[in-house]
Amino acid sequence: MTDPIAAAFIDNPAFIPYLAAGDPGPFDEPPSADDAVAQTSAYIDALVAGGADIVELGLPHSEPIADGPTIQQASVRALEAGMTPDRFFELVDDLPADLPIVAMTYYNMVYRYGGSPGVDEFIEAAAAAGVDGIIVPDLPVEESDPLCAAARDAGVHIIFIAAPTTTDERLAAVMQRCSGYLYVQARLGTTGSQTDVSDQTRSSLGRVRSFETNFERDPLPKAVGFGVSSGEQAADIVAAGADGVIVGSALIDEITGAGTDRARAERQLEALATELAAGTERGAARRQSGPERT
Amino acid sequence: MSSDGMFGEFGGQFVPEALMPAIEELTDAYDRYVQENEAGFMDDLQSHLRSFGGRPTPIQRADQLSERYGCEVYLKREDLVHGGAHKLNNALGQVLLAQYMDKERIIAETGAGQHGTATTMSCAHLGMPCEIYMGRHDVNRQRPNVFRMRLNGATVNPVDIGRGTLKEAISETMRDWARTVETTHYVIGSVVGPHPYPAMVRDFQSVIGREAKRQLREEIGELPDAVVACAGGGSNAMGSFAPFVEESSVDLHAVEAGGSDLSIDGDTGIAPNSATLSIGTRGVLHGSHTKILQDEDGQIMESHSVSAGLDYAGVGPELAALVESGRLTAATVDDDTALEAFHRLSQTEGIIPALETAHAFGYLEAHGEALGDTVLVTVSGRGDKDLETVIEESHRRELDVGFDLSVFDAEVQ
Ligand SMILES: Cc1ncc(COP(=O)(O)O)c(C=O)c1O
Numbered sequence: 001m002t003d004p005i006a007a008a009f010i011d012n013p014a015f016i017p018y019l020a021a022g023d024p025g026p027f028d029e030p031p032s033a034d035d036a037v038a039q040t041s042a043y044i045d046a047l048v049a050g051g052a053d054i055v056e057l058g059l060p061h062s063e064p065i066a067d068g069p070t071i072q073q074a075s076v077r078a079l080e081a082g083m084t085p086d087r088f089f090e091l092v093d094d095l096p097a098d099l100p101i102v103a104m105t106y107y108n109m110v111y112r113y114g115g116s117p118g119v120d121e122f123i124e125a126a127a128a129a130g131v132d133g134i135i136v137p138d139l140p141v142e143e144s145d146p147l148c149a150a151a152r153d154a155g156v157h158i159i160f161i162a163a164p165t166t167t168d169e170r171l172a173a174v175m176q177r178c179s180g181y182l183y184v185q186a187r188l189g190t191t192g193s194q195t196d197v198s199d200q201t202r203s204s205l206g207r208v209r210s211f212e213t214n215f216e217r218d219p220l221p222k223a224v225g226f227g228v229s230s231g232e233q234a235a236d237i238v239a240a241g242a243d244g245v246i247v248g249s250a251l252i253d254e255i256t257g258a259g260t261d262r263a264r265a266e267r268q269l270e271a272l273a274t275e276l277a278a279g280t281e282r283g284a285a286r287r288q289s290g291p292e293r294t
Numbered sequence: 295m296s297s298d299g300m301f302g303e304f305g306g307q308f309v310p311e312a313l314m315p316a317i318e319e320l321t322d323a324y325d326r327y328v329q330e331n332e333a334g335f336m337d338d339l340q341s342h343l344r345s346f347g348g349r350p351t352p353i354q355r356a357d358q359l360s361e362r363y364g365c366e367v368y369l370k371r372e373d374l375v376h377g378g379a380h381k382l383n384n385a386l387g388q389v390l391l392a393q394y395m396d397k398e399r400i401i402a403e404t405g406a407g408q409h410g411t412a413t414t415m416s417c418a419h420l421g422m423p424c425e426i427y428m429g430r431h432d433v434n435r436q437r438p439n440v441f442r443m444r445l446n447g448a449t450v451n452p453v454d455i456g457r458g459t460l461k462e463a464i465s466e467t468m469r470d471w472a473r474t475v476e477t478t479h480y481v482i483g484s485v486v487g488p489h490p491y492p493a494m495v496r497d498f499q500s501v502i503g504r505e506a507k508r509q510l511r512e513e514i515g516e517l518p519d520a521v522v523a524c525a526g527g528g529s530n531a532m533g534s535f536a537p538f539v540e541e542s543s544v545d546l547h548a549v550e551a552g553g554s555d556l557s558i559d560g561d562t563g564i565a566p567n568s569a570t571l572s573i574g575t576r577g578v579l580h581g582s583h584t585k586i587l588q589d590e591d592g593q594i595m596e597s598h599s600v601s602a603g604l605d606y607a608g609v610g611p612e613l614a615a616l617v618e619s620g621r622l623t624a625a626t627v628d629d630d631t632a633l634e635a636f637h638r639l640s641q642t643e644g645i646i647p648a649l650e651t652a653h654a655f656g657y658l659e660a661h662g663e664a665l666g667d668t669v670l671v672t673v674s675g676r677g678d679k680d681l682e683t684v685i686e687e688s689h690r691r692e693l694d695v696g697f698d699l700s701v702f703d704a705e706v707q
Contacts, residue, residue, distance in 0.1 A: 062563070062593040063461070063579065065468045066310045072455065084591050107308050108578040112592030117576045138578070140314045143306055163312035165475060170314065188312060189473035 001102040004100040005054060005132050005157060005180045009221040013238045013284050015179075016223055016278040018076035018104065018248030019043055021057045021091055022083030025255045027263050033082030034036035037091050043255065046266045050273025051280075053097075056135070056246065059088045059105035065135040066106075068192030070249040073256065085113050085122075089129040102133040102159060102180070110136060110147065133157035133180040141173040148177050161185050162208060164200040168186060171211055181221040181244060184208060186237070187202060193250040194227035197236040200258065205241045229253075231279030238283025245280050299489020302618060303397070304611035307488040309468075309581045312434040316475045316486055321396050324490040328387070328497055332669035339390055340603040345537045346419055347376045347386060348503065350532045353509040353670075358642035359655075363662030363669075368518065371507045372530065372670045377412045379648060379675030380502060380530045385412035385481055387498035389420055394635065400424040402481040403461035403467040405432055406524065406603030406650065407439025408675055409483030414446035430458035432602045438679050457596045460526075464580050484527025485610030488581030492532075492610050499533025506536050506670055517665025520545040523674065524653040525624075526603050527570065528610035530674035539621065544664065548613060551599030552626035560589045568597040570609040570616050571624035584611040600629040600687055601649035601680070627656035634693050635659055636677065636684055648675035649683065 001013060012026045024039040025030050031039070042057055052156055060075035060083050067075070092101050103126060114121025134156060139147065141160065151158045157180030162171060166188060174184070185195070186201040212219050224237045225246025234245040254272050258265035299305045299321075307317060327335035343349040350591030351371045359367040372380035389400055399604075400422050400445045404410025410426040417424035426443055430452045433440055433522040441451050464482075480706070485492045485499070503521070510518060521538055523531040523545045525548040538544040574585035579594055587595040587607040616622035635655035640646045647655065651674045658671060675686070677702045 010520050058628070062456075063465050065465050065580070066472065068469070076455075078594065106578075108586075108588070108592045108594070111578055112588065112590075115590065136582075137310050140307060140309060142306055142313050143315075163309045163310070165312050165315045167315055169312070185312060188475065190469045 004098065006070070008053040008100050009181065009243050013242065013280050014223065014244035015051055015234070015280045016054045016056055016244050016246045017047045017052050017251050017273060018246060019047070019056060019251065020054040020071060020078050021058055021088050022060065022075065022078035022081055023074040023255070024081055025251070025262060028260070030081045033087055036078065036081035036083065037087055037286035040091060041094065042135055042262070042266055043094060043269055046270040047273045049271045052119070052273060052278025054100040054102060056102045056104050057088070057092065057246070059085060059103055059109055061106040061109050062251045064106065066190055068190040068249060070193070070252050070256070071191050073254045085109060090118060091293070092129040092131055095130070097130060102135060102139070103131045104135040107136050107139045117126055118152050119147045123147070123154045123156060127154040127156050131156060133159050135159045135161070135183060137161060141170070141177055141260050144177055159183055162204065164188055164204055168211065172208070173206065177218070178220060181223045183206065183246065184222050184224045186224050186226040186240065189226070191226055191249050193229035193253060197233050197240070200239060202240050209241060231275035231282070232278050234279030235286065238280050239286040241287070245276065296701045299493065301612040301615035304582070304584050304614045305489055305492060307581060307584045308578045308583065309488045310472060312472050313475055321490045322438045324494045325630050326423070327394055328392055328494060333394065335391070335394055335397070339387055342386055342390065343383065343459060343501070345525040347382050348374060349691065351375055353506055353513065359658065359662070363658065365662065365666065366557070367658070368510065368660065368668065368670045369663070370502060370534065370670060372502060373645065373647065373651070373673045373676035377408065377415050378678060379408040379412065380499060380533065380672070381409040381412035381483060382494050383415065383501055383533065384483065384498040384529060386416045388479065388481040389413065389416040392481070393420055393477065397477060397479040398423070398486060399478040400481055401427070401467050401470050401474070401478055402483060403427045403460065403463035404483060405429070405463065405605060406648070407432065407679060408599065408648070409445065410450070411439050411442045413481050414443040414448035415697055417448065417553060418446040425470070426450045427453050427463045427470065429453050432459055432463070435683050436679050437682065438603050445707045461594065461597070461608070464647065468580070484529040485532045486527045486580055486582065486608055486611060492582065492612055495529050496532045496536055496612060500536040502533040502672060503535060503537035504528065506534070508699070514668065516668065517541055517544055519669045519672040520547060521623070521670045522547045522549065522654050522657060522665070523672040524549045524604065524610065524650050525613060526551070526568065526606050526650060527608070528613040530672050532610060532612060534672040535622070546622045547615070547665070548622055548624050549659065550602060550624060551604035551632070551651045551653060552627050552628035554629055557560050558587065558595060563589055563593060563595050564598070564615060565595040565607070566598045567626065568599045568604050568606055569626045570607065571613060572626050574609065576651050579608040582611045584602065585609055585614040600632060600683065601653065603650040604650065604653065625657055627641060627653040627660070628641040629687070630691060630693070631656035631659070631692065633684065633687055637688070637693065645673060646677040647673055649680045651675055
C-alpha cells in the first residue's frame with residue numbers, strides 16, 4: 001500500500017488546509033462537545049469538496065505559542081466547547097480512511113497523553129485512530145528523538161518545520177529526522193494570514209532544494225505554510241517550487257466571519273478551498289511552462 | 295547542570311525551530327561573556343550593578359523577628375536594589391549582554407511589573423528600545439509599575455488572552471520574538487524558559503547568595519542553617535540558593551504561593567494557587583520540561599495568587615530538580631498568611647515588603663522556630679507597588695494584625 005501522504009503529492013502539488021479540531025465557530029453559548037466535533041467533520045467535508053489533498057487538524061492546547069490571534073481564538077473556542085485528546089482521536093477515527101490526516105499539537109499534549117509522562121501512548125492512540133503524520137511546532141530536533149523513535153515504530157510520520165532562520169547545519173538535522181513532508185515556514189512570526197509571497201519563501205525553497213541535491217535521501221515534498229490566504233499566493237508559491245501549500249488562518253477567518261451561521265461558514269470554507277486548490281493547480285501549470293525557480 | 299542545559303531530567307529547549315538559531319546564538323554568548331568573562335563582560339556588568347544598581351546590598355539582622363522566633367534572622371536586602379527588587383540583577387545583565395551581541399531591540403514579559411521595570415530602567419540606562427508585555431489583570435493590579443515603565447520610555451502592551459497574568463504575558467512575548475528574532479533579544483524575567491535562560495538567569499541572580507554568604511562570614515563567621523526565599527518562577531530563590539547548594543549543612547526553603555486553596559479543579563482548569571513545586575506535575579511549558587500546574591489532558595491551568603509575581607503555573611527546571619532530589623524543601627503560604635506577614639514586617643522591622651516577598655515571611659511565622667540557629671531570608675523586593683492591592687485585600691479580610699482601614703472607607707467602599 002502506498003503511503004497516503006506520499007500519494008497526496010504524486011502527480012500534482014497538494015493543497016493542505018488546517019483547522020482547529022472541535023472549533024465550531026463563534027458562539028454565544030458553547031455547544032456540546034459532540035456537536036462541536038460534528039461541526040468540525042462538516043467543515044472537513046467542505047474542505048474535501050473544495051479539493052483538499054491532506055487535512056491538518058490542530059489538537060488545541062491552552063498555550064499555543066506558535067499561533068497568531070486567529071488560531072488562538074479557534075483553540076479557545078474548541079477548548080470551551082470541550083475538545084479533548086480522546087475526542088480528537090475519535091474524530092479522526094470517524095473520518096474517511098483514504099483522507100490523509102496530520103495532527104498538529106504542542107509537545108505537552110503529546111507528553112501528557114494517557115496519564116503517565118512520555119510519548120508512547122499518544123503515538124499509539126494516533127496510529128490506531130488513523131493519524132498519518134504529526135507536527136509539533138514547539139519540538140525542535142534537539143528534543144525529538146523519543147518522539148521520532150516511537151513514531152517510526154508505529155508507522156506515523158513526524159513532520160518538521162524549516163524556518164527562514166534555520167541554518168544549513170540545522171537544516172541537515174531537520175532533513176535527517178523529517179518524514180512525510182517538510183513544512184517550509186513562509187515567513188518569520190506566528191501563523192496568520194498575509195497577502196504577499198515573501199522573498200523568504202523563495203529563498204527558503206531554493207535553499208532546501210540545493211541542499212537536497214547534496215543529501216542522501218529521497219527528496220521530501222516541500223509544503224509551504226504561514227500566512228497563505230489566496231489562490232494567487234498559492235499559485236505563486238507552487239510556481240516558486242513548492243510541492244504543497246498549507247493554509248490555516250485564512251480558512252478559520254471564513255469560519256469566524258460567518259458568525260453563528262454554520263451553513264454559511266461551510267459554504268465559504270468550500271469556496272475558499274476551491275480557490276486555493278485551483279491556485280495550487282495553476283501554479284503547477286506555470287511551473288511546467290517555464291523556469292521560475294530562483 | 296550538564297552542558298545540554300539539563301538539570302537531571304528537567305530543562306531542555308522546547309521552542310519553535312524559528313527561535314532555535316537565536317537560542318544557539320544566546321547560548322554561545324552566555325558561554326563566552328558570562329561564564330568566561332570574554333571582553334570583560336562580567337566586570338562591565340559589575341560596574342553597572344554598583345554605580346547604577348546600588349550593589350552590594352546589605353544584610354541586616356532583623357532584631358524583632360530574631361526575638362520573636364528565638365533564632366538569628368538575617369535579611370538580604372534586595373529591596374534596596376535600584377527599582378526595588380532583585381529583578382535588576384538579571385535584567386541589567388541580559389540587556390548588557392544583548393548589547394554585546396549587537397541586538398537592536400529588547401522585549402520582556404512581566405507579572406508584578408518588577409521585571410518589566412528593571413528591564414525598562416536597564417534599557418533607558420543603556421540606550422536600547424524596549425517593549426513590555428503584561429497581562430491585563432496584572433496591568434490593573436500593579437499600576438505604579440506600568441507608569442514607571444512608561445516613564446522610562448518603554449511601550450507596555452497589555453495582553454488580553456486568558457486570565458491576563460504572567461503565563462499569557464510570556465506566551466505573547468514569545469510570539470513577538472518569533473517575528474523579530476533576528477534583531478531582538480527576549481529578556482526572560484526568571485529562571486524559566488529554554489536553555490540557556492534558567493542557567494543564565496541563575497548566574498546573574500547568584501550575586502544575591504554570593505554576597506550574603508560573604509557578608510554572613512564577615513558578620514558572624516559562619517554559614518546560616520537555613521536560607522528562605524519566595525518562589526514564583528524562582529529567580530530570587532535560585533540566586534539565593536545557588537552558592538549554598540554544595541553546603542550540605544544549609545537547608546534550602548522555597549516558599550510558593552498557596553493562594554486561597556491548595557486543591558485544584560480539573561473541570562474548570564483553575565488552580566486557586568501557584569504551588570507548582572508542591573503540587574505540580576511534570577510537563578513542558580514555555581520551553582522547558584519542569585513542574586507545572588496542568589489538567590489530565592496536559593492543558594495548563596490558570597493559577598492564582600494575591601501576588602502577581604508568584605502567579606504562574608510553571609517554575610524553573612533547576613528548582614524542580616532540586617526538590618526532586620530532596621535537596622530543597624518546597625512549602626506554601628496562602629494569601630491570608632502572606633498579607634499578615636506583609637503587615638508584620640512593615641510594623642516590626644520598618645520594611646514594607648513586596649507581596650511576593652511577604653510569602654517568605656509568612657513561612658517564617660509558621661516555621662521560624664524550627665529552622666535552626668541562623669536563618670537567612672531574602673527580601674526580594676519592596677512593597678510600594680502593592681499598596682493598593684494590600685489595602686483592598688486587607689479590608690476584605692479579618693486579618694490578625696492591627697491595621698485600621700477606616701480612614702480609607704471613602705475610597706474602598
Ligand atoms: C519582589 C519580587 N519577588 C519575587 C518575585 C518572583 O519571581 P522569582 O520567583 O523569579 O524571584 C517577583 C516577581 O515579579 C518580585 O517582583
